[in-house]
Amino acid sequence: MDSFYEWFKILYDDTGINLPFLYDSYDRGRMFDGFLMTIKLSLLCLFFSVIIGMIGAWLQNSPLKWTRRFVGGYIQIFRNTPPLVQLYFFYFAVGALLPKIDNGYGGEMPLLGGFAWAVISLSFFAGAFNVEIFRSGIEAVPKSTVEAAEALGFSRLQIYKDITLPLAFRVMLPALNNNLVNLVKTTTLAYAIAVPEMLYEANQIWSDNVNVTEMMIFMLLAYFFLVGILVWGMNRWERAMKIPGYG
Amino acid sequence: MTTNEEMPMVSIKDVHKSFGDLEVLKGVSMDINRGEVICIIGPSGSGKSTLIRCINALNDIQQGSILVEGQEVNDPNLDKLELRKKVGMVFQQYNLFPHKTALENIMMAPIRVLKQDKKEVEETARALIKKVRLEGKEDNYPGELSGGQQQRVAIARSLAMKPDVILFDEVTAALDPETVNEVLLTIKELAEEGMTCILVTHEMAFAREVADHIYFTDRGVIVEHGPPTTFFDEAKDPRTKEFLSQIL
Numbered sequence: 001m002d003s004f005y006e007w008f009k010i011l012y013d014d015t016g017i018n019l020p021f022l023y024d025s026y027d028r029g030r031m032f033d034g035f036l037m038t039i040k041l042s043l044l045c046l047f048f049s050v051i052i053g054m055i056g057a058w059l060q061n062s063p064l065k066w067t068r069r070f071v072g073g074y075i076q077i078f079r080n081t082p083p084l085v086q087l088y089f090f091y092f093a094v095g096a097l098l099p100k101i102d103n104g105y106g107g108e109m110p111l112l113g114g115f116a117w118a119v120i121s122l123s124f125f126a127g128a129f130n131v132e133i134f135r136s137g138i139e140a141v142p143k144s145t146v147e148a149a150e151a152l153g154f155s156r157l158q159i160y161k162d163i164t165l166p167l168a169f170r171v172m173l174p175a176l177n178n179n180l181v182n183l184v185k186t187t188t189l190a191y192a193i194a195v196p197e198m199l200y201e202a203n204q205i206w207s208d209n210v211n212v213t214e215m216m217i218f219m220l221l222a223y224f225f226l227v228g229i230l231v232w233g234m235n236r237w238e239r240a241m242k243i244p245g246y247g
Numbered sequence: 248m249t250t251n252e253e254m255p256m257v258s259i260k261d262v263h264k265s266f267g268d269l270e271v272l273k274g275v276s277m278d279i280n281r282g283e284v285i286c287i288i289g290p291s292g293s294g295k296s297t298l299i300r301c302i303n304a305l306n307d308i309q310q311g312s313i314l315v316e317g318q319e320v321n322d323p324n325l326d327k328l329e330l331r332k333k334v335g336m337v338f339q340q341y342n343l344f345p346h347k348t349a350l351e352n353i354m355m356a357p358i359r360v361l362k363q364d365k366k367e368v369e370e371t372a373r374a375l376i377k378k379v380r381l382e383g384k385e386d387n388y389p390g391e392l393s394g395g396q397q398q399r400v401a402i403a404r405s406l407a408m409k410p411d412v413i414l415f416d417e418v419t420a421a422l423d424p425e426t427v428n429e430v431l432l433t434i435k436e437l438a439e440e441g442m443t444c445i446l447v448t449h450e451m452a453f454a455r456e457v458a459d460h461i462y463f464t465d466r467g468v469i470v471e472h473g474p475p476t477t478f479f480d481e482a483k484d485p486r487t488k489e490f491l492s493q494i495l
Contacts, residue, residue: 148343
């Protein structure tokens with residue numbers, strides 16, 4: 001392994017192509033931490049945004065007018081504003097309004113850090129789209145199928161969980177996958193509030209090494225492969241969910 | 248309830264039902280006794296399907312009373328679960344759960360709704376599959392079955408809940424002519440076993456053979472009713488005569 005890293009050092013000396021995140025152990029650590037942070041951020045946001053989508057779509061079918069309006073308002077706000085503005089709004093506006101807590105050294109620190117705000121903000125952002133995606137899937141489930149479950153004595157919640165959601169899922173998977181791919185790419189915005197994810201760490205490295213060109217190329221490829229793996233997994237999932245004679 | 252045997256299983260009295268301004272049922276009454284097979288016939292739009300959908304509260308009614316084994320259906324505090332345990336239903340379009348196999352379709356409600364033991368339910372379900380002559384199709388999805396096969400799964404699914412009465416809503420109307428008979432045969436066997444059945448149907452020969460009593464509905468009212476022989480051979484009302492002359 002050491003000779004592999006050494007090779008990139010020689011590459012730099014010979015050609016000027018500078019990839020310190022391979023030959024330098026400190027930069028390698030930074031890059032790897034950034035990678036892990038991106039994965040962590042992505043998984044948490046994927047999880048929460050899907051939960052928000054499921055609950056939101058359920059509430060949109062509520063018999064209460066104000067519940068439906070509230071969900072509708074949430075979707076409008078988060079769909080019609082840029083995610084970066086939302087992130088700043090949460091981090092700087094909402095964050096400033098929350099009480100400060102003791103940091104253990106006699107000073108104060110905000111209740112929630114950049115990472116927590118990034119998870120909250122991006123989950124709500126992608127969640128707004130997920131509500132609409134879930135709704136379209138739910139509307140595609142035939143009313144007669146739901147009626148059959150009603151006639152068998154299923155409760156509203158049982159029908160949603162056992163019949164509507166599993167069928168809606170199959171219809172909406174392509175749209176959901178699209179949105180989740182977008183979400184993973186949008187995690188780069190967390191850079192703006194200093195969450196040390198992959199792009200942020202890359203910036204640190206190019207600031208120290210003045211190798212912007214190399215780092216930019218590497219970033220593009222890194223995200224290409226990261227999202228590629230996600231898309232591959234999603235496609236497999238889509239195929240596994242297929243049922244004979246349906247959809 | 249000690250008088251259970253004597254009182255009608257389903258008692259419908261002066262039922263009115265409207266969809267908005269359109270009055271579909273204009274005062275319908277009928278009694279169905281335990282073990283009876285009732286066929287409701289009539290032209291499209293006469294309210295046949297609406298009527299039987301009121302019996303298990305898939306449709307609500309505006310006026311009148313429907314008693315199912317003494318339970319009033321037209322009650323804002325109706326325990327729908329209790330009602331639907333007693334009343335099974337089979338639909339025109341089968342309405343199976345497409346993401347579940349034939350066996351799972353049958354097992355789902357007893358497990359989820361009645362909270363019965365999975366092993367016992369599976370035994371019952373396999374017996375029901377056999378009863379509707381679908382052995383070997385247990386693990387097929389509805390999309391892999393023919394219409395007639397799907398409809399028989401739907402009947403088995405309804406039977407798994409051990410209902411006291413089953414509603415059949417034009418269950419052969421969507422089938423190919425050659426598969427109609429396999430479904431009718433299954434229903435006939437049920438009727439012979441003493442299952443109380445309420446059928447909306449266009450199969451006149453079947454109605455004549457199987458029914459204990461026939462009701463003819465037109466424009467929201469029951470025009471004429473009687474046992475099959477009297478009904479088909481000695482119809483009195485001109486509307487009944489006209490309908491029968493068109494269909495027979």
